[in-house]
Structure formats: C-alpha cells, structure tokens
Amino acid sequence: MREEILSIPDVATRFLDQSRGMLASVGAELRRKNPPFMASIARGSSDHAAAFLKYASELTAGVPVASLGPSVASIYGVSLKLGQAATLSISQSGKSPDIVSMTRAARQSGALTIAITNAIDSDLARTSEYPIDILAGPERSVAATKSFVSSAIAGLALIAHWTENDDLLAAIDALPAALAKALACDWSPFAAALKDETSLFVLGRGPSLAISNEIALKFKETSGVHAESYSAAEVMHGPKAIVGKDFPILVLASRDAAEASIAEAADRLAEQGAAVFITSDKAASARTLPFVTTAHPLTDPLAALVSFYAFVEAFARSRGHNPDQPPHLRKVTETL
Incomplete structure (x- = not known):
C-alpha cells in the first residue's frame, strides 16, 4: 500500500501525459451531446470518486449529477429513461456485473456512456461508448489509493475539457507536483x-x-x-x-x-x-x-x-x- 501511495504523483503524470487527446475528444462529445443531466454508476471507493465528480460537474458545468443504484438494472430489470443523459461509470476492475449491467442499459436507452477504469480490456470498457484508461498499473493493495486518485483526476480532467476551463486544466497539469508535496x-x-x-x-x-x-x-x-x-x-x-x-x-x-x-x-x-x-x-x-x-x-x-x-x-x-x-x-x- 505504501509503495502505491508514494507512486501517486508519477501515476498522475503518466495519465495526464498520455491522455490529453482522448480527454479532449470525449469532452467535445459531451459538448455536442449537451446533456441536461448526468448519472454516475459506481460502488465503494469508486462511488466516492463519482460523488467528487458530481460536485465538480455541478460547480463548473452547472449540470446536475444523479447517482444510480446499479441494482435497478441488474436485480430489478428496470430500464431508466436516460436518452438525454450522459453516464459516468467508474470501476477499477471493470468486472462487477451490476455496474456493467446498468451501463449497458444506459447505453441501450441512448445515453452517452463514459467509463473510467484501470482495465481497458474489461467488460465495462467494452460496454461503454467512451472508455477511459486511468493507466494506474496493477494495484496490489486491497485498499484503493492510486486508482482512486487517478480516477478522480481522469474525471476532473474530462470535465475541464468538456467545459473548456483553462484555469482548471492548468491546475490539473500542476497537480502531480502538489501531490508530491x-x-x-x-x-x-x-x-x-x-x-x-x-x-x-x-x-x-x-x-x-x-x-x-x-x-x-x-x-x-x-x-x-x-x-x-x-x-x-x-x-x-x-x-x-x-x-x-x-x-x-x-x-x-x-x-x-x-x-x-x-x-x-x-x-x-x-x-x-x-x-x-x-x-x-x-x-x-x-x-x-x-x-x-x-x-x-x-x-x-x-x-x-x-x-x-x-x-x-x-x-x-x-x-x-x-x-x-x-x-x-x-x-x-x-x-x-
């Protein structure tokens, strides 16, 4: 766990260096879609990252974000009316069936589906229209640390590109040095x-x-x-x-x-x-x-x-x- 914590600044640098073009492209899709609301799909630490990004979206884009209960699709079999929305699914492994099921249902309803994951070859990544690889590398500790921070940075950078917020983009670029401190x-x-x-x-x-x-x-x-x-x-x-x-x-x-x-x-x-x-x-x-x-x-x-x-x-x-x-x-x- 300690090794992974100490690697966080370098992991953040790697993600930002390698993902700018992709983040700009997905941000442009969000501007094109212009969703009146967003929905998040996540559990555990990933749901905390989603809550962080909820505030970021609401404070910068003025777009409200609702947290969806994955069991609505996976257990109860209900399809939500998400055709006008964009959804953000977050899962380090991309394996959890309920997260994948809700994401699939959202895409079938017409939502723009974005996934943030540390497993770009996962079911979640394949199910989503726009998968974002956080590039954190293998995380061996049970308690997520570098994958959590990487997920939050990925979502925050996406929102900054979506809203074309130069101040926030500059702050994200400077963030690895701040994390080292x-x-x-x-x-x-x-x-x-x-x-x-x-x-x-x-x-x-x-x-x-x-x-x-x-x-x-x-x-x-x-x-x-x-x-x-x-x-x-x-x-x-x-x-x-x-x-x-x-x-x-x-x-x-x-x-x-x-x-x-x-x-x-x-x-x-x-x-x-x-x-x-x-x-x-x-x-x-x-x-x-x-x-x-x-x-x-x-x-x-x-x-x-x-x-x-x-x-x-x-x-x-x-x-x-x-x-x-x-x-x-x-x-x-x-x-x-």
Whole structure:
C-alpha cells in the first residue's frame, strides 16, 4: 500500500501525459451531446470518486449529477429513461456485473456512456461508448489509493475539457507536483489524538465531503476504526449529540467558498470538547494540520487525500494492523 501511495504523483503524470487527446475528444462529445443531466454508476471507493465528480460537474458545468443504484438494472430489470443523459461509470476492475449491467442499459436507452477504469480490456470498457484508461498499473493493495486518485483526476480532467476551463486544466497539469508535496505533510498529531479511540467523525462540505467519505472508508478498511463521514453542516444536527470530551474529528477544508463555514463548524465542535483537526488555517479553536494549497479549489481535496493516505498506512501499522491484508476483504468485489 505504501509503495502505491508514494507512486501517486508519477501515476498522475503518466495519465495526464498520455491522455490529453482522448480527454479532449470525449469532452467535445459531451459538448455536442449537451446533456441536461448526468448519472454516475459506481460502488465503494469508486462511488466516492463519482460523488467528487458530481460536485465538480455541478460547480463548473452547472449540470446536475444523479447517482444510480446499479441494482435497478441488474436485480430489478428496470430500464431508466436516460436518452438525454450522459453516464459516468467508474470501476477499477471493470468486472462487477451490476455496474456493467446498468451501463449497458444506459447505453441501450441512448445515453452517452463514459467509463473510467484501470482495465481497458474489461467488460465495462467494452460496454461503454467512451472508455477511459486511468493507466494506474496493477494495484496490489486491497485498499484503493492510486486508482482512486487517478480516477478522480481522469474525471476532473474530462470535465475541464468538456467545459473548456483553462484555469482548471492548468491546475490539473500542476497537480502531480502538489501531490508530491502532500506526501510529506506530517499528520502524526492526529494519530496522537486518536490514542485508543475506536470511533471518529470525518467532516467535509462540497467536494471535500466526497473525499471525507473515502477517508472514513479507509479508516475502516485499514485500521479497524469506525469512522463516519458527515457534511460539516449536517453534523450540527443529530450527530453532534455523541461528541464529548476528546472525541476525535478530522475536518477537510479547501480554499473554496465553504472554507469559512467549515472552520466555524470545526471551532464549535472543539469548544464542545472534541479533539478537532482541520486542513485550514482559518479555525481558532480546532488544530491545523499541514496541507498543500493547489492551483484550484477543486484540486485541493485530492492533495489532502494524499496526505491522509500517507498518514493512515502508518497509523494502521502503529495499531497492529496490516493495511496490505485487511480481514474479510478481497481486491475485486463482484456484486450482482
């Protein structure tokens, strides 16, 4: 897992260098289709990448994205009316029958079907009209890291080409260097705050909420820690009732319009007695974790995620877990 985490900047560079023409071509198809909405088809970590790209699409293209339940096609046999839509299927292996089934149904309904996968010879790639190979190379660790970041970058670059967003394209080109810096961020103070805790919250808002979902999953997969992901707004309703003294909370903030409100929420929870750590310097009571500011608010969450990946691999080992072999899990999960 650690080797794959350390390879993320190089993997991102390889993908961007080799995929510009293809991404521009698929972006042009999206402009031609001009879909009034998009739909995502994914599970697990790939669904978290899809949620990240949902925010990117809505914030840059103004096009809403709905997450489809793959079982609608694979189990229930229902064909959705997707003729005007574009769909984005994400799967590292491209093997899961339910993802393939829903993608096939979407294409048959007339949708423009795009797939992001690390297996260009997979059933998903063959089923989709426009497969995108993330070129991450074999990923041996069960917990996806380099394939997740590569999938997010692929989708983000596609959206930037679709919307002809030069600022975002430039930020994506500069992202590998930022990710290399992010690997060096020291989050060990957060490990000290976790102590013997077995539960924590991970908070975000907007694009960083999607990344908080991924972080919560990685805590479970690698470290045996029960982590729940919430919106920094939603946590102020029912969930904060269980926040007591020294309850650990990790808060993800980017340099975007939500940063001030996220920092305010972090401070309120810290004042409630929680051990709150945030990737922002705008909080007064919560503790700041080292973070890398990238060239665009939409790429900031990916830098924070890479810092977390480096942290959680070492944290898992410090707790006596082997993050390369988590219990009860396999690399490829094929669901119907």
